[in-house]
Amino acid sequence: MKTRLVEPQEIRQQIWKELARAGQDRHHEWRTPVLATSSFDGAVNARTVVLREADAGTQTLKVFTDARSSKVNDLAHQPCGVFVFWSKRLSWQLRVRTTITTHTQGPEVQAIWDKVKQSAAAGDYLSPTAPGSVLTPAEHTPFLHHHFTLLRAQVLDIDWLELGREGHRRAKIGENAWEWLTP
């Protein structure tokens, strides 16, 4: 970023503009955040995911996954996730605290699946075995139905950190709140 934004409102707007872009642009540095979840026994899990959509109006992020993945199991027990984004271009880190709902059916899921099933990624959701399950010599299970799942993450707040030559800046950003923090 060339100009150093000063006003909280400008920074907030720029964050959501970049997030929205990342949902559209596969080359954006925020396209592939790390999503951390917690399992029923308190263990922490983290993995890279693709950000599919970010909407400032509803304060939501969307991710696609397989219904049988560990993260979906984690979310069934503890419907919370933290997304971590880093952009070298912006010198910005975001730690986005969210509550996450999982969706396997309904008009929105159907509309997305109708597109995904035409793409090379369709196989990701049609595997007869669950992600992470041990591979055994190929069983010819027919690919009858998909396990496509939409994760809708409702943003609670964003911990924004800017690394800068003139000093670092940090803030806790709620939908209608702003608190400057010691970086």
Ligand SMILES: Cc1cc2nc3c(=O)[nH]c(=O)nc-3n(C[C@H](O)[C@H](O)[C@H](O)COP(=O)(O)O)c2cc1C
């Ligand atoms: C660049 C990249 C993008 C990925 N995107 C996704 C994704 O959008 N959804 C997903 O479920 N897994 C994605 N994965 C795979 C996950 O990181 C992870 O390996 C898999 O989902 C199983 O995680 P889990 O067992 O914790 O559920 C991606 C991996 C990489 C390296």
